[in-house]
Amino acid sequence: MPASTVSFVSIVMPALNEERYIADAIASILPSTSAFDYELLVMDGGSTDGTGRIVREIAAQNPRVKLIRNPRRTQSAAMNIAAEICDPRTTVLLRADCHALYPRRFVENCVETLAATQSASVVVSMRAIGRTPVQSAIAAAQNSRVGNGGSRHRRASESGYVEHGHHAAFDRPMFRALGGYDESAPFNEDAEFDARLIQAGGRIYLDGRSTIDYYPRASFVSLAKQYYRHGWGRANTLAKHGMRPKLRQVLPVAVLLASLLGLAAWPFIGPIALLPPAAYLSICVAWSAVLAARAGQPALLLAGPAAITMHMSWAVGFLSRFLDLGSARQLRVRNEEA
Structure with missing residues (x-):
C-alpha cells in the first residue's frame, strides 16, 4: 500500500459499559496530522452506563467521532460492521480499545508502518497498568514472563514481522477480502484472523515504536472469566x-x-x-x-x-x-x- 494512497482512516472502537475509560482512550488516540482525514467509530454493543452520553458529548465537539449501534454486541461484529459502513474513502481500518491509552502519533505511526512495510496488518505491544492496588497487581502479572509466558506482544519488542500481536491497523480491502473476524467463535478472534491472513499470503508487522498502555480487569472474578475465554478461544483456533x-x-x-x-x-x-x-x-x-x-x-x-x-x-x-x-x-x- 503506497503511502500516497492512504487518504482516509477509520478508527474503530468497540465499547460496552466503558464510562470509566472511554473519554481518556478517545482523547489519546485522536490523530493530529493533516496527512490524512479520519473518523472514529465508537461501536456500542448496548451500554447501560454513561458510555453513550460521554461519546455524544465528545462528538458534539468533534464531528469525526460517531456513536454507532452494534446490535450483535461482540468486538468481532463491531469490526466487521465498521468495515462495511465506514466512510467509502477508507483505506485503513484501525482497531482501538477503550481500556487503553495510546502514545503520541499512534495512528500516524501505524499508517506509516503499514505503507512502508507493505503489510496487510500492523500490530503493537501492550503494557498493562493499574489504577487500584488489585488492578496494579494483575497488571504486574500480565507484564511478567510468569504471567504471559514470554508472548512477544506482551512486552516491549523490536519491530519485525510476526505471526500474531495486539491488533492495530489493517489494510481495509484485505480485511474485507478475508471476511473480517470470524463471528462464530466469540473469543480469540484476533489470533484466528492472523492465522487466515498468513495462510492467504499476508504479512503482519509488529511496530515496536507504538506500545500502548492497557488497563486489565480490576477484580479476580472478571480476570478469571477473561482468561477462561482466552483459553477457550485459543483451543478453538488451534x-x-x-x-x-x-x-x-x-x-x-x-x-x-x-x-x-x-x-x-x-x-x-x-x-x-x-x-x-x-x-x-x-x-x-x-x-x-x-x-x-x-x-x-x-x-x-x-x-x-x-x-x-x-x-x-x-x-x-x-x-x-x-x-x-x-x-x-x-x-x-x-x-x-x-
Whole structure:
C-alpha cells in the first residue's frame, strides 16, 4: 500500500459499559496530522452506563467521532460492521480499545508502518497498568514472563514481522477480502484472523515504536472469566487451523492436570502426591514476594494469586473447548457409521 494512497482512516472502537475509560482512550488516540482525514467509530454493543452520553458529548465537539449501534454486541461484529459502513474513502481500518491509552502519533505511526512495510496488518505491544492496588497487581502479572509466558506482544519488542500481536491497523480491502473476524467463535478472534491472513499470503508487522498502555480487569472474578475465554478461544483456533500449541500454551494445562492428578492420588500415596501443586504455588507466591519487595509495593503480593488465576482459568477454558470439540468429532463419526 503506497503511502500516497492512504487518504482516509477509520478508527474503530468497540465499547460496552466503558464510562470509566472511554473519554481518556478517545482523547489519546485522536490523530493530529493533516496527512490524512479520519473518523472514529465508537461501536456500542448496548451500554447501560454513561458510555453513550460521554461519546455524544465528545462528538458534539468533534464531528469525526460517531456513536454507532452494534446490535450483535461482540468486538468481532463491531469490526466487521465498521468495515462495511465506514466512510467509502477508507483505506485503513484501525482497531482501538477503550481500556487503553495510546502514545503520541499512534495512528500516524501505524499508517506509516503499514505503507512502508507493505503489510496487510500492523500490530503493537501492550503494557498493562493499574489504577487500584488489585488492578496494579494483575497488571504486574500480565507484564511478567510468569504471567504471559514470554508472548512477544506482551512486552516491549523490536519491530519485525510476526505471526500474531495486539491488533492495530489493517489494510481495509484485505480485511474485507478475508471476511473480517470470524463471528462464530466469540473469543480469540484476533489470533484466528492472523492465522487466515498468513495462510492467504499476508504479512503482519509488529511496530515496536507504538506500545500502548492497557488497563486489565480490576477484580479476580472478571480476570478469571477473561482468561477462561482466552483459553477457550485459543483451543478453538488451534483446532480450526490444525495448529500446534506453543510451550507457553501447554504449560498451564500441564500444571492443572498435574495438580488434579496429585489431589486424586493423595489418599493413596500420601503428601508426596501434593508436590506438583505445592511447587507451583510456591513459585508463584515467592515470585510475587520478590516483586513486591523490589518495588516497595505490598499490593504486588497479589500478583502471584493473579498469575495463578490467569493460568488455571486459561487451562480450564482450553480443556473445556478441547473436550467439546472431541465430543463433537466422536458424534460425527458415530453418525457417519450409522
